Amino acid sequence: MERIAVIDFETNGLSPGSSCRATEIAVILVENGKMVDRYQSLMNAGVWIPSDIERLTGISNRMLKSAPPASEVMQEAARFVGNTPLLAHNASFDKKFWDYELGLLGQRRTQDFACSMLLARRLLPQAPNHKLGTLNRYLGLPDTGRAHRALADTEMAANLALYLASHLQQHYGLAEVTHGLLCKLQKQPAAKVKVWLQGLSV
Known part of the structure; x- marks a missing residue:
């Protein structure tokens, strides 16, 4: 598989805005079936973390006080990613925050997002759920640490993406799994996925 940047944000809410911002980001670069590089940092955007979010993530307001400014972290993360295609689990969430934080820097995303949750729904419909x-756990992939911390979640999403790419190669005879293929696959109606994939391997 070509190089893909797998990302995850922790935030203090659900929709980005002046009082709802990213509090942590992690990026793992995946290439040729391996994790080859990573970036992670807390980010201080001057927002308050509610107690329920602090319990969920373990990220406290005290921790953010000593964290680098969000603008500095996002600039570093954007440079780290460059033009590499992006992937996240439940990408619609992370895409909102990536675009918002980039926008505050006067930058715009140029690459598409693949979503490992949508891909898993199409390739693993038998899973208990697609969290x-x-x-x-269902696939027996490595335990990467505390859930709802950016690096642990990014490692889980990277392991899942690698599994799904291998699944596509082994079960559908695809010689190469590209980011573009993943983006097309996640848009296919679930009932038509097998026929669509079989058509690619002909």
């Missing part, structure tokens, strides 16, 4: 932790 990241559930899928990793």
Whole structure:
């Protein structure tokens, strides 16, 4: 598989805005079936973390006080990713925050997002559910640490992406799994996925 940047944000809410911002980011670069590089940092955007979010993530307001400014972290993360295609689990969430934080820097995303949750729904419909932790336990993938911390979640999503790429190669005879193929696959109606994939291997 070509190089893909797998990302995860922790945030203090659900929709980005002046009072809802990213509090942590992690990026893992995946290439040729391996994790080859990573970036992780807390990020201080001057927002308050509610107690329920602090319990969920373990990220406290005290921790953010000593964290680098969000603008500095996002600039570093954007440079680290460059033009590499992106992937996240439940990408619609992370895409919102990536685009918002980039926008505050006067930058715009140029690459598409693949979504490991949508891909898993199409390739693993038999899974108990398609939450990241559930899928990793169901597939026997490595335990990467505390859920709802950016690096652990990014490692889980990277392991899942690598599994799905291998699944596509082994079960559908695909010689190469590209980011573009993943983006097309996640848009296919679930009932038509097998026929669509079989058509690619002909």
